[in-house]
Structure formats: structure tokens, C-alpha cells
Amino acid sequence: MFNIGDQVAVLDDNINGVVVGFQKEQIIVETTDGFTMTYFVNELVKINNSSKLEVFNSGQTLDAVLKEKELPKKRSFVKEKRSxxxxxxxxxxxxxxxxxxxxxxxxxxxxxxxxxxxxxxxxxxxxxxxxxxxxxxxxxxxxxxxxxxxxxxxxxxxxxxxxxxxxxxxxxxxxxxxxxxxxx
The missing domain is CATH 3.30.1370.110 (Ribosomal Protein S8; Chain: A, domain 1)
Structure with missing residues (x-):
């Protein structure tokens, strides 16, 4: 089901990565942050590189929909420095x-x-x-x-x-x- 080099995402966490190996019933994933982690097959989902697919014929790409779902970045306010x-x-x-x-x-x-x-x-x-x-x-x-x-x-x-x-x-x-x- 998974091959080395496949891009995957962890189901219950905000972690993406690439399959780099296998260990018994687990899959070894190198995260986008550079960490190596192991997961069971049922904890991962394969990410297709064809993220430009049309979503529900709405004319929006998958990237656009995912970007909409992201939480807005917090604005930073510069505090004046006081002693x-x-x-x-x-x-x-x-x-x-x-x-x-x-x-x-x-x-x-x-x-x-x-x-x-x-x-x-x-x-x-x-x-x-x-x-x-x-x-x-x-x-x-x-x-x-x-x-x-x-x-x-x-x-x-x-x-x-x-x-x-x-x-x-x-x-x-x-x-x-x-x-x-x-x-x-």
C-alpha cells in the first residue's frame, strides 16, 4: 500500500512527511521538520501530488480549499520596551x-x-x-x-x-x- 518516497500525512496529528522505510508492521516516516518517526499503517494516509485537482467541480483547487481552512496567523504587536x-x-x-x-x-x-x-x-x-x-x-x-x-x-x-x-x-x-x- 505504501512505498518508499510516498508523501504521507498522519491522521490524528498535523504532521506530514515522506516514507523512508519499513520496520515490522510500522512505517518509518521522515517529517517535513527532519525528524524520523514510526507509525502503523492505519495512522497514515497517502498524499497525492496531484493537489491541483478540481474539488467538487467548484472551480477551486485543493490547495485553495486547504488554505481557506488554515487558522489565520496571529498579528504581532510590538510592545514598547520599558525597564x-x-x-x-x-x-x-x-x-x-x-x-x-x-x-x-x-x-x-x-x-x-x-x-x-x-x-x-x-x-x-x-x-x-x-x-x-x-x-x-x-x-x-x-x-x-x-x-x-x-x-x-x-x-x-x-x-x-x-x-x-x-x-x-x-x-x-x-x-x-x-x-x-x-x-x-
Whole structure:
């Protein structure tokens, strides 16, 4: 049924090749990629070189029909190259539940003081380590923590801050940018 040199296709896989030999009940096929593989007779189908046959009298050749069946190639989009430093944003969640295991026994003043001290420590850390951006997640609430945070950030000369990305954080976050000094 198969002869050496016949072009074949594997039935259950997208592999084509040429018959190069026989081994007991199996056929040795060299794939179009150059690999040698063995298959049983019932796994292969012979490909006729007369692929220019008219298909169903429609006027289309077999090649044209097969080309139509191919999946469209994915378009490639060139991503702009950015450094890893630009992608990194230090996110600090100032919600009290994230800062202490239990807020039992803490007054509102104690909670607010802990939150602002944490923010101050993180600002100093970012300045020491030259981190370009921080996002403080403070939540919406009554706006007391946000007001304290704005007051704290306003005391630094080399900081610019604004509301963080609404789509990612909603209204409850402030994004801080550090101006880097060249002579430092």
C-alpha cells in the first residue's frame, strides 16, 4: 500500500512527511521538520501530488480549499520596551487590619497615628532606595486618613502626588512620585 518516497500525512496529528522505510508492521516516516518517526499503517494516509485537482467541480483547487481552512496567523504587536524599574510600584495598604493583627484597645487617634507613621516610614524607605513611585491605599471612608496623608506628603519638597489610577484602585488610593536629584 505504501512505498518508499510516498508523501504521507498522519491522521490524528498535523504532521506530514515522506516514507523512508519499513520496520515490522510500522512505517518509518521522515517529517517535513527532519525528524524520523514510526507509525502503523492505519495512522497514515497517502498524499497525492496531484493537489491541483478540481474539488467538487467548484472551480477551486485543493490547495485553495486547504488554505481557506488554515487558522489565520496571529498579528504581532510590538510592545514598547520599558525597564523593570518603571513597572515596579510599591503598594502600601494603610488599612489598619493590614497593619496590626487586632485593633482591639486602640483609639481612633492611635490608629491614625500608626497609619501616618507607617506612611512616613515607607516614604523614607522609598527615598533611600530610589524607588520612583509608591501607591498608598487608604480607602474612601470619611477622608480623614487621606487628608492626613496629603498633609504629610505636602511637607516633602521632592514629592509629587495625585489620586491613583481609578480603574485599578478606585477612589481610595494616592500615587506618589519622587523627583530624583541628579547630584545625589
Amino acid at each position: 523593570k524599574k518603571d513597572d515596579f510600584v510599591l503598594e502600601i495598604d494603610l488599612h489598619i487590619e493590614k497593619l496590626v493583627p487586632s485593633k482591639r484597645g486602640m483609639s481612633n487617634y492611635d490608629i491614625l497615628t500608626l497609619q501616618t507613621e507607617t506612611a512616613k516610614r515607607q516614604i523614607e524607605f522609598a527615598m533611600r532606595n530610589r524607588i520612583p513611585r509608591i501607591v498608598f491605599i487608604h480607602g474612601v471612608g470619611e477622608g480623614i486618613l487621606k487628608a492626613e496623608l496629603d498633609f504629610l506628603l505636602g511637607r516633602y519638597d521632592n514629592i509629587v502626588f495625585q489620586d491613583a489610577d481609578y480603574q485599578k484602585y478606585g477612589l481610595g488610593a494616592t500615587e506618589v512620585y519622587f523627583k530624583q536629584n541628579a547630584n545625589r
